[in-house]
Amino acid sequence: MPTLKDLAKKASVSVTTASYAVNGSSLITKETREKVLKAAKEIGYRPNGMAKNLKKQKTETIGLFLSGFTGPFFTSMMEGIHEVVMSRGYEMVVCASVDRHRLLIEKNVDGAIILNYHMDDELLTELASEKLPMVVLDRELDHQHICNITLPNQAGTKAVVDYLNSKNHTHLGFMAGSEESYDGEMRLKGFLDRARELDIPFNRDHLIRADFTEKSGYDAMHTYLNKNEIYPTAFLCANDEMAMGAINAIKDHGLKVPEDIAVTGFDNLSISKYFNPPLTTVHVPKKQWGIHAAETLFDMLGKKENIQTSDLGVELIPRDSV
Amino acid sequence: MPTLKDLAKKASVSVTTASYAVNGSSLITKETREKVLKAAKEIGYRPNGMAKNLKKQKTETIGLFLSGFTGPFFTSMMEGIHEVVMSRGYEMVVCASVDRHRLLIEKNVDGAIILNYHMDDELLTELASEKLPMVVLDRELDHQHICNITLPNQAGTKAVVDYLNSKNHTHLGFMAGSEESYDGEMRLKGFLDRARELDIPFNRDHLIRADFTEKSGYDAMHTYLNKNEIYPTAFLCANDEMAMGAINAIKDHGLKVPEDIAVTGFDNLSISKYFNPPLTTVHVPKKQWGIHAAETLFDMLGKKENIQTSDLGVELIPRDSV
DNA sequence: ATATGTAATTGAAACGTTTCAATTATAAGT
DNA sequence: ACTTATAATTGAAACGTTTCAATTACATAT
Numbered sequence: 152m153p154t155l156k157d158l159a160k161k162a163s164v165s166v167t168t169a170s171y172a173v174n175g176s177s178l179i180t181k182e183t184r185e186k187v188l189k190a191a192k193e194i195g196y197r198p199n200g201m202a203k204n205l206k207k208q209k210t211e212t213i214g215l216f217l218s219g220f221t222g223p224f225f226t227s228m229m230e231g232i233h234e235v236v237m238s239r240g241y242e243m244v245v246c247a248s249v250d251r252h253r254l255l256i257e258k259n260v261d262g263a264i265i266l267n268y269h270m271d272d273e274l275l276t277e278l279a280s281e282k283l284p285m286v287v288l289d290r291e292l293d294h295q296h297i298c299n300i301t302l303p304n305q306a307g308t309k310a311v312v313d314y315l316n317s318k319n320h321t322h323l324g325f326m327a328g329s330e331e332s333y334d335g336e337m338r339l340k341g342f343l344d345r346a347r348e349l350d351i352p353f354n355r356d357h358l359i360r361a362d363f364t365e366k367s368g369y370d371a372m373h374t375y376l377n378k379n380e381i382y383p384t385a386f387l388c389a390n391d392e393m394a395m396g397a398i399n400a401i402k403d404h405g406l407k408v409p410e411d412i413a414v415t416g417f418d419n420l421s422i423s424k425y426f427n428p429p430l431t432t433v434h435v436p437k438k439q440w441g442i443h444a445a446e447t448l449f450d451m452l453g454k455k456e457n458i459q460t461s462d463l464g465v466e467l468i469p470r471d472s473v
Numbered sequence: 474m475p476t477l478k479d480l481a482k483k484a485s486v487s488v489t490t491a492s493y494a495v496n497g498s499s500l501i502t503k504e505t506r507e508k509v510l511k512a513a514k515e516i517g518y519r520p521n522g523m524a525k526n527l528k529k530q531k532t533e534t535i536g537l538f539l540s541g542f543t544g545p546f547f548t549s550m551m552e553g554i555h556e557v558v559m560s561r562g563y564e565m566v567v568c569a570s571v572d573r574h575r576l577l578i579e580k581n582v583d584g585a586i587i588l589n590y591h592m593d594d595e596l597l598t599e600l601a602s603e604k605l606p607m608v609v610l611d612r613e614l615d616h617q618h619i620c621n622i623t624l625p626n627q628a629g630t631k632a633v634v635d636y637l638n639s640k641n642h643t644h645l646g647f648m649a650g651s652e653e654s655y656d657g658e659m660r661l662k663g664f665l666d667r668a669r670e671l672d673i674p675f676n677r678d679h680l681i682r683a684d685f686t687e688k689s690g691y692d693a694m695h696t697y698l699n700k701n702e703i704y705p706t707a708f709l710c711a712n713d714e715m716a717m718g719a720i721n722a723i724k725d726h727g728l729k730v731p732e733d734i735a736v737t738g739f740d741n742l743s744i745s746k747y748f749n750p751p752l753t754t755v756h757v758p759k760k761q762w763g764i765h766a767a768e769t770l771f772d773m774l775g776k777k778e779n780i781q782t783s784d785l786g787v788e789l790i791p792r793d794s795v
Numbered sequence: 796a797t798a799t800g801t802a803a804t805t806g807a808a809a810c811g812t813t814t815c816a817a818t819t820a821t822a823a824g825t
Numbered sequence: 826a827c828t829t830a831t832a833a834t835t836g837a838a839a840c841g842t843t844t845c846a847a848t849t850a851c852a853t854a855t
Contacts, residue, residue, distance in 0.1 A: 210523070
């Protein structure tokens with residue numbers, strides 16, 4: 152691997168000049184630059200990113216840290232983030248991990264967007280700093296260098312309860328995800344609160360736990376139906392994937408959706424409208440969410456004062472599954 | 474940001490000892506190690522990844538370079554890669570880019586898996602080396618430090634043609650993706666070749682181009698149906714997403730699937746079996762593909778001789794869309 | 796007490812850049 | 826021709842680690 156020193160020798164200039172040439176500095180003449188660039192091509196010189204980062208003390212890379220790549224939910228959000236990051240001339244890396252990721256703890260990124268319930272609050276508050284601002288999407292953290300951008304989860308399930316209520320569904324069930332998920336628990340909370348507010352009785356027997364995947368939704372609903380012969384007229388699910396699994400289980404059990412049991416989801420995945428039956432759900436502006444997160448992060452990097460983190464709106468999408 | 478020097482001072486040891494302590498070397502006594510670790514906690518020391526990488530001349534990170542995050546196809550594959558990478562104690566970063574990505578060209582990764590038709594062959598062959606082996610998934614490149622692991626695209630569409638033929642479909646149409654996609658073009662080639670082999674006449678009027686997304690599939694089929702009043706009895710689509718779009722367009726046009734037009738996909742996305750009608754498609758072992766790619770890359774990193782790249786199998790999944 | 800071997804610690808160089816400060820070359824003004 | 830200003834080039838330090846080679850500390854054997 153040729154280094155800048157090799158390049159300098161090849162072009163018979165100093166290392167400094169070589170550096171200026173490859174970085175397009177205006178301090179040197181056009182001729183020297185061209186001479187160096189030509190030599191660079193000849194020996195196949197490529198700058199070494201590690202050295203560059205070390206010297207400049209920054210990477211111009213922002214990291215998105217997820218708990219996993221599974222599921223169709225994240226892709227729109229990533230697109231949103233990616234668009235913003237590119238437009239600012241930065242690079243983006245997506246990392247999945249359990250509790251920690253070397254790129255984050257060894258400061259290999261200039262900023263981070265976190266959507267990873269495996270990472271605990273302590274690690275994040277410890278790591279966040281002027282040099283490593285963060286936007287967290289899956290919790291609320293009070294820290295000078297952390298911004299929270301959360302989804303309107305509670306408002307979402309509340310809207311669903313209201314909608315179902317208006318359709319005279321007064322016996323409700325809820326399929327929740329993992330208890331570790333902030334978003335999931337907020338959705339559950341919105342549901343419970345609203346049910347209480349509307350005096351809709353809710354029995355914990357009709358609270359099912361799954362893990363946000365279609366399969367887990369199927370399995371959980373399957374077991375549930377085998378155990379209970381009396382069931383609600385409508386089931387709210389904490390996300391679309393589980394809702395689809397639940398609907399498939401209900402159908403396989405010989406019941407009809409929505410006639411016997413209505414089912415609602417949350418997220419409004421792009422495929423949900425093509426499901427059979429098309430899924431009533433809460434639209435989550437995933438891409439917008441990503442854009443907003445990234446823009447906020449760049450505001451922090453730019454040391455902007457008074458960073459605004461506007462709320463995302465809720466929209467119920469009524470379809471045939473109710 | 475406290476450095477190793479700060480840590481050494483705080484713990485009243487040399488920089489070397491501090492380094493040994495944080496890296497768990499057995500050259501120092503238990504007591505000194507503990508003393509240093511305690512000091513590290515106190516001042517909040519974190520090793521600087523950039524310096525580490527520079528000195529060690531490696532990152533223990535492997536990069537997956539994609540053309541975009543869009544679409545549900547990649548997630549299973551990423552999971553496969555990720556599993557392998559983690560099991561080897563490496564980190565994985567996923568990068569989307571147009572023609573180049575700084576992390577790749579500045580050697581910020583120890584190895585790369587490429588699935589990005591935007592990157593041209595020249596760049597890749599120039600970059601691949603002993604220190605940066607690559608596995609490419611979307612083309613075939615002959616280079617000492619590049620392994621190709623491609624999908625059984627041609628075999629896939631050939632199987633579909635055979636299947637449709639056995640169902641007496643002799644008027645076929647094909648919805649292809651972007652011409653830049655190797656996989657897409659191979660799928661098309663398999664189709665064309667097999668049709669010729671079976672003496673099934675094919676008219677280029679029934680070759681539609683879209684760009685692999687559901688929306689583009691819908692639009693393309695919509696325009697097609699408005700233009701042609703005579704159409705094939707079956708349409709092969711180069712992937713499932715376009716197939717779903719095409720089916721929706723056909724339905725919106727007042728025709729029935731599969732009665733009026735049968736439609737097949739390619740990929741077997743997890744949602745495809747729940748589509749209405751369930752999609753006949755070719756199963757692509759996406760996760761297995763990822764695992765195989767990552768394992769091959771580690772074989773290269775380990776300078777293993779005689780690297781085996783076994784082929785992936787094809788499996789036609791008959792469902793109601795035919 | 797002295798030599799000998801091993802364990803623990805340390806100093807200093809190196810990794811490949813960037814960039815400040817210093818130097819040299821070139822042009823312009825008298 | 827000589828100063829002065831500006832442009833172009835360069836030397837050297839620094840970024841924060843790792844690790845080789847050298848040193849010191851300590852125990853054991855003579």
